[in-house]
Amino acid sequence: MDSTPSHGAAWINENKLMLYSSSQNEEIDFKVENWETGLNSSINKYIVFEGHSVFSEVQLSSGNDVQSHSHAYRSLLRAAIQELGPENDDDKKLVALYELVWSFCEVLFIEHLPGGCVLPYLMELMKWHFPQPIEILDDVLSGQDPQDHPKFWDCIISLVFQGHINEAMSLLKLTPDGGEINSFLEKMPLLQNFSGHSLSEFKISWSMWQENCKQSSESMNFVLDQSADVLNILCGNLETFIKYKDLAQTWYHLMTSYLLYTMPTVTVVTLHHHAKDMMGIYKDFISPLDEILFSAMEFDAHAVLTQCIAQFSNNWWLVAHLADILHHAKQLDETELQYGCSLREYTLLHYASELIFCQDFWSIGIDYFMECKKLGRSYLEVAIPRIPIENQNKALRIWTACEKHNLINVASNICKIMSSMAHQSDNLGLALIWSLQAKDLVSVTNISERILDNYIETGGFSNLDFLDQLGNNKLLSNRLMFLGKYREFHNMLKNHKFSAAADLLVSLVESNLGPPRFQITLLLDSLPLINDSDENSDKSKVVISSNQTHILLKALEDMQIKKLLKESDIQKVETIRLALVTNLASSYLDEPW
């Protein structure tokens, strides 16, 4: 026989792999390998939870305040970068990239721009992402002779690039040509200062100012070359900008600075032309991230998202939330992909799949799945039964989540799983509770029979007092009803309500609600109700009437006919028959004719 071993592997879910090996003669040996996905650093957890909080708000809102929600996302990303995680952490860098992409998309797709002027927002963005000029400024000013600091002129150029006019002027004062340059800088018109006036007024002042700069630059002679460079920047001279492109570091920073000094009222619509030129200057350094930002400038939301999916391949946080907010801002069309749902739903499904198999996030994952109207529920029906259940509390929580979202089948499945687990570890009470919750008729019947079997063996119900509180649950199963009634019978005996107990017992025997093998036990239970002529007790009344005794005798006969009795029961049968017949006699004497 061929007994070469075979090996293989199969995916269980996104972060679990099953490895197995077997040979024909032996049992299969398998091992499950799992690993944590990239979501487990504290910065990632933070953005997941806070992102969920904003996401829930977005779904509930009417769509008028998309801007404030977008700001909320951006501020949570900024808070995460500033406060959490060690410096130079990979996760932190990833979140910084998220923030960059988000900020661009917010400015281009979501923000309401007065007059379409995008530059003030881009300036603010560059100031946040490239804080080096201000950091170097502190360093330069702290020394004895700032003008001798090696980065003195770099600092000035960077400050001018970012529009930090006052700071640049304070440094330029220390240079020989500073006074003249400053005279131009302080007259520079800024868009922020022109609120309340029309754009055309601003354009006119600004053009006049720049004309002035250009004329002076032709005629002036400066002591230092760098001073001439500063004035050339103010004139919008492209060569000078290219000369300092390393200070700007990226094409979008250089583009923003260039636009500040050539076209401060640039609108969102024409931005991509300038972007293309700038990207040409940095063409050796273009990365996929830059493609994403360029697609955003072309207003191609679809391309932005697909490029993000490719770039951030295992991290769906950005794509899912961005797709959702663009959808609410009506910037994303609803065409169905080949996948069977829209792009937004596609990204949400992937993100939710990432979450649901993480122990920290499964409850959030359920919320995200529920927002996927087309495919979410079917995904959940497969995913929820795979969430590991470590204790009863967790089972309760999963069940509650299913009920809340109306996933009736899944909820019922969970209850059935918990019930069979409890049943296997002999915890019959708990098994019954879960089966009742699942409204699982078969299981309830099985457990009730098992409880009754235990009673036959042990003679007691061992602390299953709650069976007295079943209420309407009894209607679920005949066996359960029988069990409830039987306990009622015992309670009546305990409380000395003998005639009621007798009536109940006889109805139980007659009804055949119980399992057939239990009939003998029921009949044995009639013995305490039958008078013993030797007893000198005060229950001289006959409790079981003659009709009822006939019923019991008939039941006994039926059992013998149907051969339901075991060898060991023969003795009991005789005892019962004797007692019943005695009772019959007493009852005839007792009853009126």
Place this chain on the structure above:
Amino acid sequence: LYTIKFEFRMSSKFVGENLSCVKWAPICYSVLDKVSLCVTVGQESSQKSISLWNCSSEKIILESKVPIQCNGTGLSFISNRTFCVGTDDASNPALQLWDITPKNELNDVGRFETRNKRTTHVSSTEKFIASVGEEGHLQVYSPSQEEEVYSAQCDLCLNTSQFYLSDCVLVGTAAGQVHNFDTRQPGDQPACTLSSDLVSILGIAVHTTQPFIIANSRSDGSLLIWDNRNIKFPLATFAGHASAIWEVQFEQEKSDNLYTCSEDGQLLMWNGAALSGVGGLLGGGGKVSPWLTPEISHQKMDVFNLLGSDNKLSVNSFDVLQGKVVCGGVRQTLFCVDSCDE
């Protein structure tokens, strides 16, 4: 008219793990200082731990942290500095005892083996520790004698426990019953039982000054109030929350105030103390607890959500001491709410 103004100050800290239990350390540095140290136990998280936090200032600071492998499921303070943690570690079932050193570090000081493979709750008094679990065992230990002094077996998952009148233990079951076991009497039979319908009991609280008032919190979001002198029917049922109420507690200082935390993300404060104030609404100057007169409490009791409406993720546990509330849950954030009332 008697009015109370409430101001709440909230501070919060992202802790990076799902919190299953949160309790104040009842350490008093001086009469004027408010309680400041709290212990949290984590569950269902890649980085579970037992952590000690300092909540004295606006910012919450981590003092000490010990990682654990299994979900923490129970936490209770035995003395000022010693506390007891239960877990669902079926391979090594035990209660762990920990100490807080004066330098705010955590020291492992011992363990008690448990019969339950998965502990669900731990409660304690100065003399005893009680632990209950999924297999239905109740065990009472004496830390001073370092041994078990009482045990009982219920055939049902026990979810919660609470000491009652120093020698009795109330345990809540998954079938909606609260059994009262007397530790001085041997045997498995409870001294008495409060029964209602088959809704799992998740939390039990005993009124601090009138201990016959017992509150039960349940898995369907309802709150039951019992008068232990008459246990045929509950006094009142309140539908406070949309889903399971995990914990319930009466405030120690203003014992008519009740707090509940729930799966629906709310931490509610039931302002009973306003109704039983001096010379208050019930007239006669009597301090009858409003919980005993459900008609009044149903109509007039104010209920405040201490966490605001933003939080929709489950609050698993909380503790209130000296008017300061600390809580945490699925959101992996520790919240501290300090009420300053006038």
